[in-house]
Amino acid sequence: xTTSREIRLASRPVGLPRATDFALASRELAAPGPxxxxxxxxxxxxxxxxxxxxYDRPSYVPPFALxxxxxxxxxxxxxxxxxxALKPGDIVSSMFGWxxxxxxxxxxxxxxxxxxxxxxxxxxGVLGMPxxxxxxxxxxxxxxxxxxxxxxxxxxGAVGSIVAQVAKLKGCTVVASAGSDDKCAWLKGLxxxxxxxxxxxxxxxxxxxxxxxxxxxxxxxxxGGEHLEVAIEVARPFARLIECGMIASYNDTDPTPGxxxxxxxxxxxxTMRGFIVIEFQGLRGEFIAEVGGxxxxxxxxxxxxVLEGIDQAPAAFIGLFEGRNTGKMLVKL
Numbered sequence: 001x002t003t004s005r006e007i008r009l010a011s012r013p014v015g016l017p018r019a020t021d022f023a024l025a026s027r028e029l030a031a032p033g034p035x036x037x038x039x040x041x042x043x044x045x046x047x048x049x050x051x052x053x054x055y056d057r058p059s060y061v062p063p064f065a066l067x068x069x070x071x072x073x074x075x076x077x078x079x080x081x082x083x084x085a086l087k088p089g090d091i092v093s094s095m096f097g098w099x100x101x102x103x104x105x106x107x108x109x110x111x112x113x114x115x116x117x118x119x120x121x122x123x124x125g126v127l128g129m130p131x132x133x134x135x136x137x138x139x140x141x142x143x144x145x146x147x148x149x150x151x152x153x154x155x156x157g158a159v160g161s162i163v164a165q166v167a168k169l170k171g172c173t174v175v176a177s178a179g180s181d182d183k184c185a186w187l188k189g190l191x192x193x194x195x196x197x198x199x200x201x202x203x204x205x206x207x208x209x210x211x212x213x214x215x216x217x218x219x220x221x222x223x224g225g226e227h228l229e230v231a232i233e234v235a236r237p238f239a240r241l242i243e244c245g246m247i248a249s250y251n252d253t254d255p256t257p258g259x260x261x262x263x264x265x266x267x268x269x270x271t272m273r274g275f276i277v278i279e280f281q282g283l284r285g286e287f288i289a290e291v292g293g294x295x296x297x298x299x300x301x302x303x304x305x306v307l308e309g310i311d312q313a314p315a316a317f318i319g320l321f322e323g324r325n326t327g328k329m330l331v332k333l
Contacts, residue, residue, distance in 0.1 A: 002029040002038060006069040006099035007313045013054055016251045016321055021054075022314040027069075031080070032103045037092075038080040039104070044097035044310075044331045045073035045124040046317040047158075051250045060276055072097035073129060075112070075120050086111060091120055093128070100310050100333055118295065125158055125328035126295070126302040127288060129277055133244060134162035134220075135287050136280035139170075141242045141273050142218040146171030149212050151231055154222035155192070156183035158302075158328035159244060163220045164192050165300050166291075172218070175211045177204070177227065179323045186303065186326060198227070205230045215239070224248045229259040235270055243274035251321060303327030 003026055010023040032038050050072060053064045064070050074097035078090045083106035086092065092109040096102040114120050118127070125131060137159075138144060150167040154160045155176030167174045168191060175194045178184050184195045194211035201207040208216075208230050217239050219231035224246025231241060249256040265272055280287075294300035305325040307316045313331045320329055 001031075002101055003027070004029055004099050004101035005310050007310060008069050009054065009064045009066055012056060012066070013051075013251070015253050017051070017054070017314075017318050019314050019318070024311055025069075027099075029101060029103050032082045035083050035105055035107070036103055037078050037083055037086050037106050037109070038101065039076040039092060039094065039096070039109070040079050040101045041074045041076040041097065041099065041333045043075040043121040043124055044313065044333060045128070046313065046320060046329050046331065047072065047129070048245055048247050048250060048320050050317065051321075060278075070098040071095050073124050074098075075123055076101075081106070093123055098310075098313055115292065115296075121304065121330055121332075122302070124330060125304065126162060126300070127291065130158035130328060131162050131291055132280060132284060132287050133277040134159045135166055135291055136277065136283055137242045137244050137275060138163050138166055138218070138220060140280060140283070141275060142220065142240050144170045144172050144218055148172045148217040149175065149215070150218040150220065151175045151177075151208060151212065151216045151234070152220045152222070153177050153198075153227040153231075154179075154245075154247065155187055155195075156180075156326050157222060158325075160220070160222050161187070161190070161302065161327055162291075162300070165190060165294075167218075167220075168192065169294060169299060173212075175208060175216065177208075177223075183326050190301065205233060208234050218242065220244060222247060225256070229261055232259055232261050232264050232268075232270070235264070235268055237268045237270075239268065239270050241270060241272040243272060247321065305329050306332050308332045 008023045011021050013021045085106040091112045094109045150172045152164045155164045156178040174192050176192045177196045177198045187195045196207045215236035219241045222245045225248035
């Protein structure tokens with residue numbers, strides 16, 4: 001028997017999640033059966049979308065069950081295998097996060113071939129779901145052209161920081177917002193053209209107008225709220241608004257009012273499209289080839305905020321909504 005600690009959902013959060021909404025527990029794992037493997041997780045991811053799964057409501061994925069371990073992206077190492085597909089020492093990706101170890105069918109896991117010089121945890125960030133979200137949302141929906149102006153909200157996060165860099169690599173001018181001077185300094189160091197601290201700029205609309213006096217062609221939305229209203233206001237005719245996330249509203253207890261200027265979507269002939277990354281899974285090979293090439297050539301970089309220990313997973317998750325991460329928030333197990 002193998003003992004594994006795990007984080008369970010103790011109660012459904014109301015508003016901002018609290019530490020008491022989570023519980024640390026232990027589970028005894030039986031030996032793997034035929035076709036199964038025992039995996040020891042080394043890294044796990046926390047992501048804003050997980051907040052939606054804490055509500056008991058229909059969605060594109062089922063809600064987390066009370067009293068059960070949460071789920072999320074994880075990278076681990078096979079310790080014992082009863083499958084020809086995987087052997088001890090193989091590195092695998094799974095959705096069995098929020099736990100130190102697990103037993104699962106080998107078919108439920110993805111064996112990773114980690115390139116030299118790339119840490120395995122990159123497959124939870126720049127080469128994982130956040131990276132694919134950024135790359136696919138921008139390239140497939142935004143369809144950037146050289147000379148376009150792209151506005152990215154929450155640009156110091158796991159998705160936004162990749163969007164901003166990919167837009168630059170595609171020949172665009174990039175206006176980015178972030179919530180601290182340190183985050184803004186990091187983005188400027190990446191070569192982003194205009195960086196706005198939305199917490200201290202005073203007037204977000206005026207700041208974006210000053211950075212993009214001729215308007216924007218693409219908006220990549222990670223924040224919603226005031227940012228979305230500003231993007232609509234400064235959008236040029238036929239601009240594309242890519243709705244990836246609206247973290248400003250994830251913990252609202254009352255319905256969030258829509259943008260007051262939504263009527264401009266009609267007059268400006270704007271395209272406003274939401275998406276879930278799973279619809280672009282078929283492009284994963286193309287994504288890995290292009291982004292992996294940029295990483296290899298030193299043209300694209302990333303940052304991680306790391307907490308250590310399974311007991312720190314709730315704090316890491318809550319920290320996403322308090323602006324405590326620059327780049328990808330991870331838990332090292």
